Amino acid sequence: MSVFSVEFKVRDYECDMQGIVNNGVYFNYLEHARHEFLLAKGIDFAQLARDKINLVVVRSEMDYKASLTSGDRFVVTVAFEAVSKVRFGFRQQVVRAADGKVVLDGLVIGTAINERGRPAIPDGFAERLTA
Amino acid sequence: MSVFSVEFKVRDYECDMQGIVNNGVYFNYLEHARHEFLLAKGIDFAQLARDKINLVVVRSEMDYKASLTSGDRFVVTVAFEAVSKVRFGFRQQVVRAADGKVVLDGLVIGTAINERGRPAIPDGFAERLTA
Amino acid sequence: MSVFSVEFKVRDYECDMQGIVNNGVYFNYLEHARHEFLLAKGIDFAQLARDKINLVVVRSEMDYKASLTSGDRFVVTVAFEAVSKVRFGFRQQVVRAADGKVVLDGLVIGTAINERGRPAIPDGFAERLTA
């Protein structure tokens, strides 16, 4: 089975005064890759937001193993794993294209809530993500 | 002993289409509070970067417990804990001012490396942070 | 008459690999100051967005005269000027605290539109801003 991935290239404004991609930016990369993954499974983060269903992160763990810098190409992978009836896990890696180096290993756990902050998992959510 | 903290107010551009602060932005908040903490201890991230000593994050764990939204005031706390000779931990919380709610619980583990990516802990680093 | 202003301090993640605040970040600073100005006049950008009235920028002009760097404190000023019945201007400056240097001179022209993209200026908008 192939792993879902999205290709990126570092943009200079994402680098900080150390000349490397700022730690917080990886969060953006991972989010964009997750949303593309969801979209490929028929789940549209933006449409859900308009419908007052918010997909939110409840926990993240990130291991930073190397740095990306100006000009680097890389992919971000996404693998889904069910955590519980209301929590969904996404194993994600940032892999540098030039040498296959795993730059970051991440686990992001999310859920879906409604306007009152109560769990509101769309019908068939986990089934679609594991399909 | 008082806990080090920095006061913030949510800026509207930090909110995403869900109307809440985007997950990645918390990383920025935590970083800014850590750098202010370091500065209060006499350690200047920017000066170190100019001296080719990079303070980098090697692992982060974040538990998101609630959301911040437009107009919210909050503090970010920083508590130092030594992890090993070359790894330093920072326990951090984001606490909403209006109700004292802990919005995020975080642990950020960092180290200092030189231009060749080798550990390069400034003299007296841990001592200063625990002072 | 005093000029409306908001105090800021540069956050390290706002600096790019040149060690200075990235050009795009000034846009964020100006926006935050404008929204605080609007709020002081009783106009809440976030509430308007929830009511499907979007305050949007239609033109900006910026003259960058100096750079901000790590640790710099500064203020962003906001002065309102009516441009037309449906266009509102905001003269803004970024002024470094240490020496009073004008770092950026900006003019931002905005309007208010509804969901169909049609002008939708809230009642008494210009009156409140000039009060």
Add this chain to the structure above:
Amino acid sequence: MSVFSVEFKVRDYECDMQGIVNNGVYFNYLEHARHEFLLAKGIDFAQLARDKINLVVVRSEMDYKASLTSGDRFVVTVAFEAVSKVRFGFRQQVVRAADGKVVLDGLVIGTAINERGRPAIPDGFAERLTA
């Protein structure tokens, strides 16, 4: 003559609470396209920064004509024009892929300075950009 352009897709974290790309983000898009343009001409922003030559923006003018939203694909164009011996202009447009709509019309004027803030135009800079 073909116009230089870079392809993008909106990332959800770039959208604000109005559900559209935040005004400040366009600055990032334009910068990334300019740096790709420079790179295609053999001028590396990051390498220059390491050599203590900073390419900086001195003026920008932006006309926002429409909004981008989640999922939109678009291109950013770059056309060079010399302004003076030490100032360089870049005419840029953001064009939505779906309908060819010009979303933003921009003019960015930049220069190159050294560590003391004095003009420091790399040899053959304008020649390379007009080649």
